[in-house]
Amino acid sequence: MAPYFAVRITAGQEKSTALLIHTRCISRSLPIKAIIAPDEVKGFIFIESPSLHLVERAIAGMKHVKGWVPGKVASSEIESFLIPRSPLEDLNVGDVVEIISGPFRGMKGKVTRIDHTKEEVTLELLEAAYTLPITVHGDSIKKVTG
Template sequence: MSGAEEAAGVGRIFAVRTTMGRELDVALVIARRAEELIAKGEDPGISSIVIPPNVRGYVFFEVEKLASLYRLASEVKYVKASRPVKVSPEELEKLIMPKPVVESISVGDVVEIIRGPFRGMKAQVTGIDRNKNMLTVNILEAAFAIPISIPSDYVKQVKKGE
């Protein structure tokens, strides 16, 4: 651990690979084991457990010693990989706080509409209002171009514009 991490009181962060959809089960089993150690007067060595909402198949642990994570995660039914993966705090922050879709889209990009009445259609972005988080698009499958305003979280980017 670096001097800055020790001064800030930050442990090392590790990702444990799990069966997809069973992240909460793994976190609860390991948390229960840690509580049992605390009840016995031992230090489990885990400071926090994080399950990011958009990350499937991984549970993140902040630990003082990797050995304590090995001990708590051993023989848990849904833990897949035998070795936890070290993750930097910056990487975990990106997973927890993803940037808005409107930040990555620019005029001319092709997007797929994933919500609303035009779901499943592809469209080209003709305008962006970043303050209101809205996009103006032209449906590519339409016979003629009619500009439509939709929220940016109703689309996913398919292709970058030229």
């Protein structure tokens, strides 16, 4: 496995810059193995390359690139961004959650059932005048209290 190098990017331009670097690597036949732009880390992308000089060639003169971080990044630090986390991982029946997308956005509800296979949650809306169970995807909620 080749080492990873961190490249500083203008915040908010990580994805577009990663695509530009990818295009440049293809056109110049640079042996870059991977370009990673995780959402969790703003202002940085990670490039898997056999050597730093290949990374320098890939990013030289590119818009939004501010430079690179000296040294290599351990692959164990990168792996945490590559393994997808389930949105239902820290959720239990009885937790109070807020709906962050969809027609019920901004409303709070109490979790009554969790379907881990479909990554769906059944809620009872707390702000409704009567018990109204709804089923939403796990990405549409965030935990308020446990």
